[in-house]
Amino acid sequence: MTIPAPLRTTLFEETLPGGGHTSFVLKRGQLLRLTDIEGSANVSMMLFNAHEKSERLNLPDSLKCQHTAKLTAGHCLYSDMGRVLAAIVTDTCGWSDSFGGVLNAEEVKAHYGEGRYQELRNGFFRNGVDNLLVEMGKWNMNLADLLMTLNLFSKVTIDAEGRFQFHANNSAAGDLIELYAPMDTLVVLTALQHPMDPNPQYAPKPVQLSWHQVADDGITVLCRNTRAENVRGLYNTDRIHL
Amino acid sequence: MTLTHSDKQPDNASLRSHIAAGEPFMLDIKAGQTVRLLDLEGNQAVDTLFYSASNPRERYDVQRTLRRQNSVYLTAGSVLYSNMGNPMLTISADTCGRHDTLGGACAQESNTVRYALNTRYMHSCRDNFLRASLHDGRLTKADISANINFFMNVPVTPEGGLTFEDGISGAGKYVELVAHMDIIILISNCPQLNNPCNGYNPTPAEILVWDQ
Numbered sequence: 001m002t003i004p005a006p007l008r009t010t011l012f013e014e015t016l017p018g019g020g021h022t023s024f025v026l027k028r029g030q031l032l033r034l035t036d037i038e039g040s041a042n043v044s045m046m047l048f049n050a051h052e053k054s055e056r057l058n059l060p061d062s063l064k065c066q067h068t069a070k071l072t073a074g075h076c077l078y079s080d081m082g083r084v085l086a087a088i089v090t091d092t093c094g095w096s097d098s099f100g101g102v103l104n105a106e107e108v109k110a111h112y113g114e115g116r117y118q119e120l121r122n123g124f125f126r127n128g129v130d131n132l133l134v135e136m137g138k139w140n141m142n143l144a145d146l147l148m149t150l151n152l153f154s155k156v157t158i159d160a161e162g163r164f165q166f167h168a169n170n171s172a173a174g175d176l177i178e179l180y181a182p183m184d185t186l187v188v189l190t191a192l193q194h195p196m197d198p199n200p201q202y203a204p205k206p207v208q209l210s211w212h213q214v215a216d217d218g219i220t221v222l223c224r225n226t227r228a229e230n231v232r233g234l235y236n237t238d239r240i241h242l
Numbered sequence: 243m244t245l246t247h248s249d250k251q252p253d254n255a256s257l258r259s260h261i262a263a264g265e266p267f268m269l270d271i272k273a274g275q276t277v278r279l280l281d282l283e284g285n286q287a288v289d290t291l292f293y294s295a296s297n298p299r300e301r302y303d304v305q306r307t308l309r310r311q312n313s314v315y316l317t318a319g320s321v322l323y324s325n326m327g328n329p330m331l332t333i334s335a336d337t338c339g340r341h342d343t344l345g346g347a348c349a350q351e352s353n354t355v356r357y358a359l360n361t362r363y364m365h366s367c368r369d370n371f372l373r374a375s376l377h378d379g380r381l382t383k384a385d386i387s388a389n390i391n392f393f394m395n396v397p398v399t400p401e402g403g404l405t406f407e408d409g410i411s412g413a414g415k416y417v418e419l420v421a422h423m424d425i426i427i428l429i430s431n432c433p434q435l436n437n438p439c440n441g442y443n444p445t446p447a448e449i450l451v452w453d454q
Binding site: 058063067068070078080082095106142143159161195229233236 | 299303304305306308309312313314315325326327344345346347349350351352353354355356358359368382383384385387388396398399400401402403404405406
């Protein structure tokens with residue numbers, strides 16, 4: 001379900017280049033739109049309560065309470081405290097991956113070879129662990145806070161034996177995912193290739209980020225209708241604003 | 243599903259401890275030791291986390307572990323990797339054959355979402371993890387990440403569904419792991435009363451350790 005963009009106020013827009021990392025507080029009532037500019041993007045994401053950062057995205061809670069191993073429009077992203085850090089209100093590519101995580105420096109070198117700053121300058125081969133740690137360090141968090149990441153735009157399925165299948169080109173140019181924040185949520189992002197992407201070339205794709213003000217919380221109706229659990233999760237979230 | 247038995251004898255174990263239903267348990271084991279988790283009565287979930295004893299910030303990393311073995315399920319032969327990319331333990335025997343890697347641990351807060359708001363004050367695994375961690379002093383809330391639920395059956399469908407099935411574990415089923423580094427094991431023997439997986443009846447488990 002895509003909410004027509006003209007009905008919303010655009011607050012800001014920015015391009016996150018492939019390999020880049022960023023973090024910001026998405027305030028209660030705001031919406032973040034991520035748009036795959038070229039196709040085949042992957043964005044690894046972590047979420048925190050902006051005011052109490054020990055409260056973090058909990059993917060096991062998110063998956064089991066919604067009885068899903070994929071996350072898409074209509075699903076909520078839960079913290080370890082039973083609250084909704086973000087609701088996925090739009091998703092035109094249909095699947096975000098909870099299994100793959102991110103690569104560290106050694107794994108990037110094993111996948112793509114050496115890619116140092118000394119030779120490549122800002123085209124050097126970055127990795128998800130370092131990128132996320134840099135952003136988390138800016139908010140006084142550390143390695144202990146680096147838990148599972150959600151890989152937006154990426155699709156990984158599981159066969160009857162439990163083996164993973166990475167689906168290349170799950171996301172096309174123009175595909176978008178919109179996250180609505182029912183509480184003040186610290187968002188930490190990096191745009192890097194999915195760890196299971198078989199492309200032997202280091203070629204992370206850019207994404208467009210845009211921030212919007214949402215007029216009312218009717219935007220969560222889709223999530224509330226998806227599962228009764230989300231009604232309770234959003235109730236828990238409302239309680240911190242008493 | 244291949245099952246792998248162990249030739250280790252309980253009589254030779256250097257440690258043998260009963261873990262009552264709903265209790266936390268913490269144990270240090272040394273590199274080279276083998277630890278067995280035993281489902282005494284069947285269909286229990288033994289929620290387990292692993293840490294490096296020399297640096298407790300180094301811990302079991304579910305995403306790296308699953309990615310490196312290209313499988314969402316753990317069984318004999320599976321290597322458990324840390325968030326630093328190091329091998330922590332290898333599963334050396336498994337007579338159950340299916341263990342949940344995605345469901346995480348129950349909590350007061352997640353129970354209100356999953357089941358009903360009035361489950362808020364029931365006992366939970368994350369209460370157990372916190373109680374054991376904060377008494378011990380080496381671990382805090384920040385260290386509590388996605389755990390393994392030994393003996394719990396949570397199949398994933400090709401369409402991306404996550405289902406909670408009747409347990410496939412039975413009385414006497416076990417899993418054994420060999421440690422590659424000095425390890426802190428943090429366990430909550432799950433007290434969940436709302437999930438049909440265990441027949442609404444949490445039961446005891448046993449832990450055994452062999453030096454060789």
